[in-house]
Amino acid sequence: MDTRVTMDIDGSPGTAEVVFHEHHDYTGGKIGMWLFLFTELLLFGGMFILYAVYRSKHPQEFHQAAMELNTLLGTINTIVLLTSSLTMALSIALLQRGKKWPSLGFLSLTILCALAFLVNKYLEWSAKIHHGIYPDSQELLNFDKGEVLFFGLYYSMTGLHGLHVLVGGIILSVMAYFIAKKPKSRFHFVPDRLKDLQGSKLILASQEGKELWRGATIDESVDQISIIVKKPATEKYLDRRNIGKLENSGLYWHLVDVIWIFLFPLFYLIT
Amino acid sequence: MGSGAIVEEQGPTVSSFLEYRGRFSGIFGWIFSTDHKRIGILYLFSLMTFFIVGVGIGVLMRLEHLTTGQTIMDPQTYNSFFTLHGVIMIFLFIIPGIPAAFGNFIMPIQIGAEDVAFPRINLFSWYLYISGAILALVTLFIGGVADTGWTFYAPYSIRTNTNVSLTLMAAFLLGFSSILTGLNFITTIHRLRAPRMGWFNMPLFVWALYATAWIQVLATPIIGITAVLVILERLLGIGIFDPMKGGDPILFQHLFWIYSHPAVYIMILPAMGVISEVIPTFARRTIFGYKFIAYSSIAIAGVGSLVWGHHMYVSGQSYTANVVFSLLTFLVAIPSAIKVFNWVSTLYKGSIDLSAPMLYALAFIFLFSIGGLTGVMLGALAVNVHVHDTYFVVAHFHYVMFGGTGFGFFAALHYWLPKMTGKMYDEKIAKIAWLLMVVGFNGFYFPMLLLGYQGMPRRYYDHLPQFHDGHVIATVGSWILVAGVFLMFWNLARALFKGKRTSRNPWGGTTLEWQVPSPPPLLNFVHEPEIRKDPYGHTGNDGH
Numbered sequence: 067m068d069t070r071v072t073m074d075i076d077g078s079p080g081t082a083e084v085v086f087h088e089h090h091d092y093t094g095g096k097i098g099m100w101l102f103l104f105t106e107l108l109l110f111g112g113m114f115i116l117y118a119v120y121r122s123k124h125p126q127e128f129h130q131a132a133m134e135l136n137t138l139l140g141t142i143n144t145i146v147l148l149t150s151s152l153t154m155a156l157s158i159a160l161l162q163r164g165k166k167w168p169s170l171g172f173l174s175l176t177i178l179c180a181l182a183f184l185v186n187k188y189l190e191w192s193a194k195i196h197h198g199i200y201p202d203s204q205e206l207l208n209f210d211k212g213e214v215l216f217f218g219l220y221y222s223m224t225g226l227h228g229l230h231v232l233v234g235g236i237i238l239s240v241m242a243y244f245i246a247k248k249p250k251s252r253f254h255f256v257p258d259r260l261k262d263l264q265g266s267k268l269i270l271a272s273q274e275g276k277e278l279w280r281g282a283t284i285d286e287s288v289d290q291i292s293i294i295v296k297k298p299a300t301e302k303y304l305d306r307r308n309i310g311k312l313e314n315s316g317l318y319w320h321l322v323d324v325i326w327i328f329l330f331p332l333f334y335l336i337t
Numbered sequence: 338m339g340s341g342a343i344v345e346e347q348g349p350t351v352s353s354f355l356e357y358r359g360r361f362s363g364i365f366g367w368i369f370s371t372d373h374k375r376i377g378i379l380y381l382f383s384l385m386t387f388f389i390v391g392v393g394i395g396v397l398m399r400l401e402h403l404t405t406g407q408t409i410m411d412p413q414t415y416n417s418f419f420t421l422h423g424v425i426m427i428f429l430f431i432i433p434g435i436p437a438a439f440g441n442f443i444m445p446i447q448i449g450a451e452d453v454a455f456p457r458i459n460l461f462s463w464y465l466y467i468s469g470a471i472l473a474l475v476t477l478f479i480g481g482v483a484d485t486g487w488t489f490y491a492p493y494s495i496r497t498n499t500n501v502s503l504t505l506m507a508a509f510l511l512g513f514s515s516i517l518t519g520l521n522f523i524t525t526i527h528r529l530r531a532p533r534m535g536w537f538n539m540p541l542f543v544w545a546l547y548a549t550a551w552i553q554v555l556a557t558p559i560i561g562i563t564a565v566l567v568i569l570e571r572l573l574g575i576g577i578f579d580p581m582k583g584g585d586p587i588l589f590q591h592l593f594w595i596y597s598h599p600a601v602y603i604m605i606l607p608a609m610g611v612i613s614e615v616i617p618t619f620a621r622r623t624i625f626g627y628k629f630i631a632y633s634s635i636a637i638a639g640v641g642s643l644v645w646g647h648h649m650y651v652s653g654q655s656y657t658a659n660v661v662f663s664l665l666t667f668l669v670a671i672p673s674a675i676k677v678f679n680w681v682s683t684l685y686k687g688s689i690d691l692s693a694p695m696l697y698a699l700a701f702i703f704l705f706s707i708g709g710l711t712g713v714m715l716g717a718l719a720v721n722v723h724v725h726d727t728y729f730v731v732a733h734f735h736y737v738m739f740g741g742t743g744f745g746f747f748a749a750l751h752y753w754l755p756k757m758t759g760k761m762y763d764e765k766i767a768k769i770a771w772l773l774m775v776v777g778f779n780g781f782y783f784p785m786l787l788l789g790y791q792g793m794p795r796r797y798y799d800h801l802p803q804f805h806d807g808h809v810i811a812t813v814g815s816w817i818l819v820a821g822v823f824l825m826f827w828n829l830a831r832a833l834f835k836g837k838r839t840s841r842n843p844w845g846g847t848t849l850e851w852q853v854p855s856p857p858p859l860l861n862f863v864h865e866p867e868i869r870k871d872p873y874g875h876t877g878n879d880g881h
Binding site: 094097104105111113115116119200202207211212219 | 524554574576582
């Protein structure tokens, strides 16, 4: 995005034009995000490999242990996450169309789903721990080795996934704040250009040249000029960069969802 | 733009990135700066600091072997020392090494960009690096330094009372830092190349970094999850790697090497990139077989990701797996050999200038060839069973990593430090340091190859009398080597304060970083750079 600002140089005829170049690469952001998603997939991939190996070693014990899990709570959580993916997609689609407040509404619903998921997970884990089934517990160590491994994997995989839900919820909350606040643009001068402007003043003028505002003289003590433009937070003034950011946050959220789609059958359904 | 305009020096009006005063001053002007050049220098100084610490620990370990029996430290200290030496050298020095320091500084300039794609993530990755470094060093004071070796093999890493969890946490953070650097570089190389800078107009250093970045992104998460699982094992006892609870320690080894073998290519590929820059500059002719070198970087990254099982020939994996991994290990030697042949062919009929960077590059070719060929020996099943876990492996690894990447790093220091600081070091002292290092290095590690072949096991604080002579020679070699290292650092440090100002292009280099002033201005390019079809095409007009 290029922004042109014309400057009157005091005492000399004519204006100096300064072009502010704001670097914003939408495609670059997407490439970066997808690369990050690859790393997340591989992170979980390591655990899925362990699951595959141990399941093939202990099919019977995995079958037994999976019966202990509460399929109802698992199903509820699956529905919650699938719904959250829908609200996430709606939030993005609305922001792309410039509908700021409806977009924020669906984003808040997504965040609520994340919370609901975590509360549900807490209830599920508490019940298990209450029954004495947690890593290294006396109860669990009496089980067969395959079942010990099943619950070891269960706690570490759903735990790591839960952590990702938490992080996702935080990211989405930060995005909600970014979208809600006034769009602000900030420009900085580099000193090389500043030297040319020493002794002059910064003036805000209308198209017809009418002076609207006049700043102090730029002397030697000034080593940098920042221009901050704040626009009112209306639907018309939308920080377009937030669209790309929300899309990337959405990609992360869908990834968290997809990982659960694999965890759910592997732990709850295959018994 | 004609080449005449390139030769003329920049006017005095452009201040360098070192003189630029931003929002913050003093140290904050550095640690809050998202300028790729400043971040590169932050990395350079922090990782050289850790390198010196690692060298110190290494020299002390060698001193322990000067006599039989206990010389200066007890066995437990020795175990902690080789772990700390490995962790510092691998995670804090050699993995970030060339990409984070020289890649950050030089790569964006070489492709005609003003910065990397994500400058703030770049700074964040340095913060992660420093946090990881602090965690790793905190174990010196809290809970005892890990004594598992840098490989953290289960089940010992689950049982030992030393502070393995904190060290693994450090490895996790450093891995994350490495991932972010890789992610940043891939995006930068895809998106920020100057117009007309096609893939095959890129310098080979950029190709090497590109291949490295993919390994960083795709392999590092595996060590991340492995570290997390061992930490969970120690804290909660989940049982996944614990044979008492049904877990399989061999799976730990698999996961560990799925990352850690490709990681050695993270370490060596950027150094190969440096050599591909230095050789054509000082042979005054274009590189031989540009595309072969570019593609061989990608081939090393690809095949190198599939050879991890050669660390586990004697761990009890299946014979079929052993044979397959052995075959793949032989295959991965081919692209490395292609590079060596191409560098040597570049020298043929070149007008060779034996300046310091060139000497370091030539030492790289010699030492890396010894390291690479002993690596092929180790890839052979029968030989491997004989020399597994002996000094032969240690010597091979140091020939590749120190003789290869280390000397590549030193070549890069001597090649690019004048560009980064605008100051030239004393050439004569640089050459004396080089000679000391080459002599000391071979005096140190060649006896270790022989000792290993005779059966000296690695990671023992003591040795049998029949190995004594070799140990004494190696220890004396380590003194000569370390004298060379310190002479080199002293020479470069002195250049920062007393060095003569250098010109824009002191070596007659042809890539874009030699078209900008030394040190470069804040926004790298004042004039639009001239992009040549052949990045190493010498025109006879390169201002040397």
